[in-house]
Amino acid sequence: MLEIMHTKTLAKLFQESKAQPVILGDMVVVPIYRLPLAAGKWHVRVERISAKNIPVQGIRLKVDLGHIAVAGQKQKDIVLWGDTSPDVVDMEISCASETVFKAWNVWRVDGIMQAWIGNSGMIVENDVGIIKLLCSDGKSAPEFDNLIVTIAIN
Numbered sequence: 001m002l003e004i005m006h007t008k009t010l011a012k013l014f015q016e017s018k019a020q021p022v023i024l025g026d027m028v029v030v031p032i033y034r035l036p037l038a039a040g041k042w043h044v045r046v047e048r049i050s051a052k053n054i055p056v057q058g059i060r061l062k063v064d065l066g067h068i069a070v071a072g073q074k075q076k077d078i079v080l081w082g083d084t085s086p087d088v089v090d091m092e093i094s095c096a097s098e099t100v101f102k103a104w105n106v107w108r109v110d111g112i113m114q115a116w117i118g119n120s121g122m123i124v125e126n127d128v129g130i131i132k133l134l135c136s137d138g139k140s141a142p143e144f145d146n147l148i149v150t151i152a153i154n
Helices: 010-016
Strands: 022-024 027-029 033-037 040-051 056-063 067-070 073-075 077-081 088-095 099-109 112-114 121-127 130-136 147-153
Touching (some): 033 130, 056 088, 056 147
Antiparallel strands (some): 033 099, 067 088
């Protein structure tokens, strides 16, 4: 697959795979992280381990049903930007029925949020109770250290 990457971006590979994971060398790369959640309340802690400054990196979080409560607000979808949010953010997901929690990397260019273009993608590492997302923005060749976050949900 590395040879293909010389001619095709991750965005093109995800388009061809219908947003399914793709293999890049010995790595599995996804465009979006999805986690089914049962009905109820879930505590979520997002920790930014590292992020490059240019372009500004962010992590977008969304639930299909229910809402995310953070900083006194209830939203279906939020973005934690590297230049405006704390390194550690606690929030709560409330859902009356099963939902899907989603996370993906975003970045800003000239004030405009970008996602899922160029070589944007993530490597997902699962540890006991903690998900680590190693994100590549779409600006250059795949570099899975543009944004690194951990997400704990319990």
